Amino acid sequence: MANKNSLYSIVAVVFLLLILLVGVQGLGWYLLFGVLIPYVAVVFFIVGFVYQVLRWASSPVPFHIPTVCGQQKSLPWIKADKMDSPQTTGGVVARLALDILFFRPLLKNDRIELQEPQKLLFKTSTYLWLGALAFHWSCLIILLRHSRFFLEPVPSVVLWLQWFDGIFQGLLPILYATDLIILLALSYLFIRRVVYPQIRYISLPSDYFVPLLILGIVVSGILMRLVYRVDLMQVKAWVMSMLSFHPTLPKGVNLLFYIHLFFVCLLIAYFPLSKLMHMPGIFLSPTRNLRNVSRSERHINPWDRPVKVHTYQEYEDEFREAMKEVGLPLEKD
Template sequence: MKVLVSFFAVLVLALVAYAGVEAANLQYLFGVIIPYAAFVTFLAGVVFRILKWGSSPVPFRIPTTCGQQKTLPWIKSSKLENPSGLLGVIARMALEVLFFRSLFRNLRTQLSDGPRLAYGEAKWLWLAGLAFHWSFLIILLRHLRFFMEKVPLPITMIEALDSFLQLGAPLLYMTDVVLLLAVTYLFIRRVGIPQLRYISLINDYFPLFLILGIAVTGVLMRYFFKVDVVGAKMLAMSLISLKPALPEVQIGALFYTHLFLLSVLFAYFPFSKLTHMAGVFLSPTRNMANNSRAKRHVNPWNYPVHVHTYQEYEDDFREKMKGAGLPVEKE
């Protein structure tokens, strides 16, 4: 049910854009207004989310550690697993962001007859996740050729490496294949494992289908139903130089579908789980140094408590205390 709702939501979005351009000639809406609105929403939304996270105090050091803490000099400490300073935190975060280190440790738990509990390695999620994210990044960087006048060398190099196999014409990009396979695997995994399907929500399926939709429309218009790429770049360049103008040539409705689904992704991004792009850097269990034995961390929401000391108490009641025969410190 949740799968179908998400699937049809993406399908309807795609059809709206396709029909909007094909039948109603809404090129300006889908090519200029919506992309701008989506991009502004994306920027503002992500900044808002970061500020919101930044305003939440994290009073305690709660890094997850799995190594020896820094202690006496003759005990070897684990700098990556249990970072004690900024450098260790940065190195650990880099490994986490670039290579999903914590996911690499993913385990599968199995209860068999006996009863016997067994743990085993489970690296497929890590592999597919890594393949998906890296492909997506490379595809994103590759697309910069549509947004730059003189395409700089690094971008053309990425593109050349990606089409290294020289299959067909236009050349096949490896990342296109890898991304489609990885997203498909991630989807099959989600519906195939009963426990995982049970905890999956619409906002797990929707981004999957949305990304799949973007990838499929992209693949279709590169390899199968080609659009006018020069026109696409002219539109992109006009958007990026803030002088929006539709090109004279017809780019093709598939392009606008691709762009609209992408706009939906951008606008949806800050309000969904996709915003882990920013959130990963703000994970307290990863971005903190385990230095609570070396440094004192004061709870930021400790407010100044009004303390009434004994001396003040005695000042208030000295005469009465004397009268009752109680001893006082100051006469």
């Protein structure tokens, strides 16, 4: 049943593509697709992003629940696992950094197998880790590379990155390594969801939709590089005009550019509503950002009101007379 979800997403993406084709090619709504939608999408993205984070920030963390997979700091002669059970803020930062930069949690405890003589074997799903790592890092590098369209003068760091990414230019003209990697990684991550029944079972339409959308962005981007060239001067001039709030229209530019742009707009507008919010979320997840001090410090539930305690003594004081009358035993006379 769950397979329908992927079909829905494909249909949705194709439908969006058709909207754009009709809108730009057929009706010529350049203003809508070239100026209004991008502006709206950026506003959506920023406002939605900030709103979501603030919404999360206003929820209390009732329990002290750091994820722990090592020995907590306790007695001096017991060796604590600083990395997997961080006791200090520095330790938390280090663990978070490893999570964010190298996706360490993906490498751990993906599968558990019981081996013959009562031996647990933790298995890693190396491919998922590799795929995710390749995808996210390429994504970051590609984003940074794109900053050449937004910045004037172009910083030398970007040029350097570009040079490094295109180190195989000698082999295949202008195909960047990250372009290829992201395409492979994304295809793997998507196919994985379709092929494995367990993962298919837990996947929602949106889990297929976002990778497909990104795939659309990547494919249109690569096509623009390799097959159907786009006038980069007009593109950059358009970006600069948008940034200076005197928008112009990139009219002569290839249709592929509009597909690319439209999908990017959809993605960033959808971003605050989607699971993509794991980007800020990783910083705000209590299981990862708390120090493991559940033994050494007292954690107070923030929504605990002070409870009015009615002690036995007060009770006795209140009903002393009545109790005396019926002859109940009293602690104090």
